Amino acid sequence: MNTQSLIRTALTVIVVLAAALIGHALWKHYMYSPWTRDGRVRAEIVRVAPDVSGLVAEVDVHDNQLVKAGDVLFRIDPRRFELALAQADADLGAAQAAARAAGASISAASAGTAASQADYEKYEAQSERRQKAAAVISAEDRADAVATARAAQAAVAQSRANRNAATASQAQALAAVEQAQAAVDLAQLNLERATVRATAPGYITNLDVRIGDYASAGSARMALVRSDSLWVYGYFEETKLPLIRAGDVADVRLMSGGHALKGTVEGIARGITDADNPTSSGDLLADVSPTFNWIRLAQRVPVRVRIDPASIPKDMVLAAGMTASVTVHPAQRD
Template sequence: MPTKAASLLRFLITAAVVVLAVLLGHALWKRYLYAPWTRDGRVRAEVVRVAPDVSGLVDRVAVTDNQFVRKGDVLFVIDQARFRNAQAQAQANLAAAEASARAAGANISAALASAKAKQEEYQMYAEQAARRQQIGNVISQEARNDAAATASAARASWQQAQAGGHQASAAREQAAAAVEQAQVALDRADLDLARTEVRAPVDGYVTNLDVRVGDYAATGAARLALIDAHGYYLYGYFEETKLPQLRVGDPVDVRLMAGGVRLKGTITGIAHGITDRDNPAGADLLADVNPTFNWVRLAQRVPVRIAIDPASVPQGMVLAAGMTATIEVHPR
């Protein structure tokens, strides 16, 4: 009897251990498949590709690789001699245009005064011719004709003076437009001279510094990368089986591989599409369907963007884009 009881006890203990192992294995399997966590997390950062807005020889480099800079700090300077000359030329052109505008203003004043005088002269001769016509036979017909011709000539002179006034007015408008063009050219020269000093657009870290004194910097060609010190975030690549539990705004625990540092974060976005490598577009833009089918289908991974809580970053910690992290989401 005791032997049977011992055998039964051993059987029950073994059965309990097996059941416990099965339950534990099932729970671990479900957690592995469906729990909202992943070891495939990456630290990312906003990167500004700094390129000059003007071309020229690099005269000075004010930073070193991996240096921290503040927004507005000078990164490097392009030779300014040519741009100072262009600025001086633009200033001279503006001064010449302003002088021409003043001369045009004086000309129109003179033209208006001449037209006024011609008008008064015409009115005088016109009144004189009208009086002689009214006198009749007291004076000769020749005198009356001479007075009318003189009035006509005065009228023509007045009209010619008016035309000169219109021409002077047009010249003044043209001179005013030339002044505006010269001012725009000067503003452009001032801007080009200011842009010879390439400055940091954000607070950040200089990375991949690829500029030296004497290099020729071309407009639009990036010479260094600036990592935004306030632009770090995470991308977690979650399996598609775990997406139903993720929502924007869910809190996140992050454990970096670098020393096991723990951070806090929040989901800010879930990608709505990834590349389908099995069905690329063909040459005629039709779907190029793969005729084979793998028996084992792996769950696709979808990027989830996570904002890092700045208060959770330890003081003095080096946070670098590309770090690996384990991410666990706590659905609300």
């Protein structure tokens, strides 16, 4: 074999070895490096529903509008709630008047008890004096004195009973005042809740309310996508999870292109739905379909990545459900 043949053979071997090494590195990167094209932008969704029922009198927002926390979204006709508040205020006034009357009854009963006690003490003393003067006072007079004293004693007991009854009536009246005050507070709360406000900053979407609609309490009429809660779920194959830890830096690139976003791994899901287990469909775990990869199907596990707000350009549109590629950069570990 001449020199040229040896050179060609050596070059061929080198090229084949380089291709094999590159292919192995690419295969290892594809199979085990912590990256995925299966990422989804997620956000906290507030289902906006009125807390009271009634006719919609005013709608203050439009679809896809950016709102701040506390902004008015829509108003329910407040007249029924204003009348209920007026009625509750009147009932409270009546209950307070009844409580004052019950207090006056206690004062009167206490005065009557004191007078009865004084009469009893007087007649009891008279009876004792007449019993001691039996020689000069007839038996009939002595008996009358004893009866009078006993009657005065009974009057004292009756006065005390009346005072106790007045005290119980006052306690009942005060309880009625508290109940009426609670009714006033509830009516005031219902009136306030007739104005539906945004509970967080975000974008209004799926607006489904018009003036004249009847809005039922608890029935969602629009969704609010919180603008301060965007994150990405990267669905990583289980073979790539050993390299991922909470706190690792991640790059997020949307399928729509544009600037790559920075993020931080917040956590890894600790469970997904088992498709082979018929009892696991209602356990609220993420249902992630595995993708075909070579022969064996690796399960995909959600990894939550928080997006750094400073890395989001002002003109970038981020919508929940957008597709993204996520690459995690594992930190150096001991």
